[in-house]
Amino acid sequence: MDAARLVEHYRRDDFLLATARRTLLASGTAHEITGTDEDALAARVSAALAEHDGGIAAGVLPYDAATGTPARLVVPQTVHTTGPAHPDIGRLAREHIGTPAAVRAVPDPHVHADAVSTARTQLAVRDLRKVVLARALDVDFAHDVPVASIVRNLILDHSHGYVFAADLPGGRTLLGASPELLVSRRGGHVVAHPHAGSMPRAAESAADAANAEALLASKKDRLEHAVLADAVAEALRPFCRHLEVPRKPALERTPTMWHLGTRITGELADPETTALQLASALHPTPAICGTPVTSARRLIGDLEPFDRGYYAGATGWVDGNGDGEWAVSIRCADAGEASLRMYAGGGIVEDSDPHAELDETSAKFATLARAMGLDSDVLTATYSRGDSASPG
């Protein structure tokens, strides 16, 4: 089956991961493993994989299992993998997504901007180097959420990155297009590709290049990124006999955002360490939480008006050899039957500007908004005003 057909076969309770290297579609449930204790989870996954020769376990890790949101992994009945969905998918038409009935910002944008101001002052009070604050958009449809169509459009939009759709407890679905690799393991080779520091893409090429230059030159973004790259390198170091950490971040692009990224590579010290164990050890990175973790988590809990659930967790798979690939679950939405919640966050350091942070989260929402066919001007008006409005 070619990649385009795999994507066409995706159904809401499947697991799909489309990357620049491969397209993976997993269907059916031979074994389901859920839990909030990561060591117990890793042991149960290894035991399940020992029973399913050549199998994988695919699924999601939550942002914070301590809030009671469990990790959920499934050993599927069937797994199909092919090469990258690009360019095969190009022959599929873009899916039309019906106009949503309503879009609501959670919290109101000005409340988010106030939270960013508070976070900025709390950094010094709580001895934090960085914290990541998120906001959400609730989108209601007059019909079932067309998950498969949105996923197909996400794949059409992203030749790079990690487009994912994973079944969640309660019949919900996590879907998105993350630019960020938490960790992959292939044999003894480990890769992490942390992203932090952002600027929106611009339609006009000179303005777009200027945004990229400004990002590279931004002290605030370089600091935001350095805190992340250092933390990821330090978390990987105990697992690796050799670790390569570039000294400077590189510019990374998605169709809607510029980011700073550092591709960290290493060789495992102990070949028994699995991709799932590495993902658990790295998570939560300062790309989605902060430094130090415990006080960053507490500040996030104090300032965000929702439970993150699976947003800012990880989505991926592990096989019986311990190989696997986990993306950071960002630029994503948690979809129910006829509504979904989109999330976007941004790293806050001392020099962060609340209004720039609001704009940055708006730009990050555009990843899903595009795939949902939402007119970005209408959406910007809606989520910048912060009221509930029909974008139709």
Ligand SMILES: C=C(O[C@H]1C=CC=C(C(=O)O)[C@@H]1O)C(=O)O
């Ligand atoms: C937390 C998110 O993005 C992270 C990844 C890249 C850049 C980020 C930033 O510049 O703040 C964030 O750390 C998100 O999209 O919700």
